[in-house]
Amino acid sequence: MTLTTGLSPKCTPTYPVVATTPLVTFLERVQETALETFGEKDFDPKFYVDLSLKFNLSKTEKAFDSLPRSGENGTVSIKDLQEFIATYFDYAGDDLLYYDPVDFVPEPEGFLPRVKNPEVRAWAIEVHSLWKNLSRKVSDGVHEQPELHTLLPLPEAGIVPGSRFREVYYWDSYWVIRGLLASKMYETAKAIVTNLIFLLDSYGYVLNAGRAYCTNRSQPPLLSAMVYEIYNRTCDVELIRKALPALLKEHAFWNSEIHKATIQDAQGCNHNLSRYYAMWNKPRPESSTIDKESASKLLDNSVKQQFYRDLASAAESGWDFSTRWMSYNLSTTSILPVDLNVYILKMELDIAFLAKVLGHKSTMESFLEAAEARKNAINSVFWNDEMGQWLDYRLTNGTVCKESETWQACNQNHNAYASNFIPLWIDLFHSDAALVEKVERSFQSSGLVHAFGIATSVINSGQQWDFPNGWAPLQHMIVEGLLRSGLKEARSLAEDIAVRWIKTNYAAYKKTGAMHEKYDVRKCGEFGGGGEYIPQTGFGWSNGVVLAFLEEFGWPEDRSIEC
Numbered sequence: 001m002t003l004t005t006g007l008s009p010k011c012t013p014t015y016p017v018v019a020t021t022p023l024v025t026f027l028e029r030v031q032e033t034a035l036e037t038f039g040e041k042d043f044d045p046k047f048y049v050d051l052s053l054k055f056n057l058s059k060t061e062k063a064f065d066s067l068p069r070s071g072e073n074g075t076v077s078i079k080d081l082q083e084f085i086a087t088y089f090d091y092a093g094d095d096l097l098y099y100d101p102v103d104f105v106p107e108p109e110g111f112l113p114r115v116k117n118p119e120v121r122a123w124a125i126e127v128h129s130l131w132k133n134l135s136r137k138v139s140d141g142v143h144e145q146p147e148l149h150t151l152l153p154l155p156e157a158g159i160v161p162g163s164r165f166r167e168v169y170y171w172d173s174y175w176v177i178r179g180l181l182a183s184k185m186y187e188t189a190k191a192i193v194t195n196l197i198f199l200l201d202s203y204g205y206v207l208n209a210g211r212a213y214c215t216n217r218s219q220p221p222l223l224s225a226m227v228y229e230i231y232n233r234t235c236d237v238e239l240i241r242k243a244l245p246a247l248l249k250e251h252a253f254w255n256s257e258i259h260k261a262t263i264q265d266a267q268g269c270n271h272n273l274s275r276y277y278a279m280w281n282k283p284r285p286e287s288s289t290i291d292k293e294s295a296s297k298l299l300d301n302s303v304k305q306q307f308y309r310d311l312a313s314a315a316e317s318g319w320d321f322s323t324r325w326m327s328y329n330l331s332t333t334s335i336l337p338v339d340l341n342v343y344i345l346k347m348e349l350d351i352a353f354l355a356k357v358l359g360h361k362s363t364m365e366s367f368l369e370a371a372e373a374r375k376n377a378i379n380s381v382f383w384n385d386e387m388g389q390w391l392d393y394r395l396t397n398g399t400v401c402k403e404s405e406t407w408q409a410c411n412q413n414h415n416a417y418a419s420n421f422i423p424l425w426i427d428l429f430h431s432d433a434a435l436v437e438k439v440e441r442s443f444q445s446s447g448l449v450h451a452f453g454i455a456t457s458v459i460n461s462g463q464q465w466d467f468p469n470g471w472a473p474l475q476h477m478i479v480e481g482l483l484r485s486g487l488k489e490a491r492s493l494a495e496d497i498a499v500r501w502i503k504t505n506y507a508a509y510k511k512t513g514a515m516h517e518k519y520d521v522r523k524c525g526e527f528g529g530g531g532e533y534i535p536q537t538g539f540g541w542s543n544g545v546v547l548a549f550l551e552e553f554g555w556p557e558d559r560s561i562e563c
């Protein structure tokens, strides 16, 4: 990846870092040696930080340091390294056990009642059955000796995305849950929420994923949305009682000093908004060799550290990587993202709703107020009337600053991204029909709407969160937003996109036998590519969105599933 960094601190900030474990640091050394020894072909750096120890760390480190090395670079031979790994480690993923979900039945009662076409119904049942393949529980060994594992000891079973993503991921879980609800697997959905609350209680925020190397960052905050959806189906008040204190903690995290920025508008009004900000300034351990290579041309140490922080912050955004975070250079932490602030607005509305269910009137009122303020902030800072879109905003002061800065039109990013339309997902933005119509028109002509889904952006950068990739979560939020907007035309556009998305997922499944992490929106049945790892299958959120779409729109008997 060719990335550079921009650092323009005009204040004296504190740059927080959450220390990692000695095991993670050691596994990064193994990862580096493995790249030197085995070479780049089929090399996945994440595999090495997912290994678990058979013996204690000091014995393993001693054996590693005693491996014979030759040549100028001190290279370990393939045979010695293979033997060392086989002797001292358990295979990546061995500490996660397949788990039969307690609430799985092959065809649940009342499953997708509006899917009438037999071919589509048979496929939906297959997609539903994939929950069994993706269900995992942390092994007893991890609970007994957590120091031997980078996998974190989560209390409950969960659903993983699939392939190299062996562990639970934060924002993926929202769409997994939407699918589980269509599959009537309420207990599995609640168990996922219990795990995320466990992480929140343990760290003060929900981690990017359930690994020791992810403790320095979160991911798009959708826990409240998960609780809201589950409650709407189950009326489980106990779940809310458990979740609400945790959600208050999460809200404070995303409004903390490092995450908050204040923008003053032309009328002199201050608006608080949030940004991604990872508490880390080194290579991401799961991609350490890649990050070091990307940073190799940066000589100044503080510039390098800021670059690593911006890489980790992009991972926190879930959009790792995208031109959204790169204008002249990589500067994730200098950007106020539209979607993050929509998620936090949703969190505020959800908390108000959940507090009302519990009769906590003052919490409800204060969160309704917070939501109103954020809605105004989103409209003041992100809205671009000429384009009819909400645009990411670049901070001039960049890094951690307390002062507010004055809004400038030129700081909005005018490129079309799917994230520019995520506000549609929130009912609060539907009150003005003329505005919704304008946004819908702008969306239609943005270049993002393609034959087989919504592209992430219009820029073909080679990064995975750019053109021509379409990602299930983005299809879902925009389709759901259009659907709920109340406009007839928007509703039919929503259905049209959902139908084409289902068709391409189906075609790819028939061709490859798998559900994919991302799809190429230009061609039916093509999965996506780009980025720093090979395309993955499984796949949690894609399965979830197909099931949620089929539940919402159904599939008439006489509609063909072929492209």
Ligand SMILES: OC[C@H]1O[C@H](O[C@H]2O[C@H](CO)[C@@H](O)[C@H](O)[C@H]2O)[C@H](O)[C@@H](O)[C@@H]1O
Pocket: 046, 161, 165, 169, 171, 172, 208, 209, 284, 286, 287, 315, 316, 317, 318, 319, 320, 321
């Ligand atoms: O290993 C590289 C990066 O992989 C993850 O990101 C991608 O997969 C996640 C799981 O499906 C998904 O949540 C994310 O949006 C994808 O970009 C991981 O989340 C990153 O932290 C990691 O650096």
